[in-house]
Amino acid sequence: MKTQEETPMYDITLTEMLKEVFLHNKQMQDFMSMQKEKLDEKDRIIETGKKQTERLINSFEAKFSNIQVQAPKPDLSMVNQTLASSLFTINQTIEKGPKPVTKQIRFQIFPEQMRSPEYYKIMVWGVLGFVFLIMVYLLLNKLIK
Template sequence: MKNEATVIDEVTMTDMLKNIFEHEEKMQKYMETQAVAIKEKDTVIERLLTESKKQKEEFATKLANMKVTAPAPDLSVVKEAITAGLAGITKNMATDFVAIREMINRGPAPITRKLQLFTDAKTPEQYKAVLSWIVFGLIGLVTSVGTIMLIWHYMNLTHVR
């Protein structure tokens, strides 16, 4: 293809240029309105920033000047509880010392030994464990005695002939 020049008549050219200039003017107006809006927003932001800085400084000064004074604690209830507890402890210690002294004076108690299947607690788990061993032992004993008797009987039958 050859580079051919496009022929545009004068009316079309003026129409196109007119449209371009109108579009350019509209864009210029739009950009100006946007610039004004941005400047307004910037001023609002600056105003809000200065207000927040003021509030921050005011709060800092109020916080620095704030003083909290707590009333003196009333420890009388705690003191009464401690004295009552100590009185009870000393009273119990005196009776405990008397009981300990009597036990020492009585001497050692004789040891009684006895065979028990179960402890004094007698929990169901203990019963289950001990009785299961007894049952399995009896089953094993009966089975072994029966087997021995069968073998003995078979030996007697084969020996006689």
């Protein structure tokens, strides 16, 4: 149980309580309506901004749709000069290049690559043997006839 001293602090009548609730409710409704007005104002500002943005974009497109960029004609004289000098250098290099190879058929008894005495001995005996065979053939040919 509550004592006499504590009772006055907690003794609030129902009417006062309802008044406070209604007052608080009215304040909330005022606050909510004010917030709604602010939101509506912001929505109008945003809509106005969108319309302005669309107008700016349309004017930008209208301004820059007619712009034509014309590039200057390139100066190719340096390129042509470089190509001409390079072609001249290539032609000179081709003229200085190797000449066509001529084919020669040569029969050498003593080739240049072989310089050994054994090779010369074999060749001398080979030639003497060939001459001897020719002589034998001629003699036999006379005897047979």
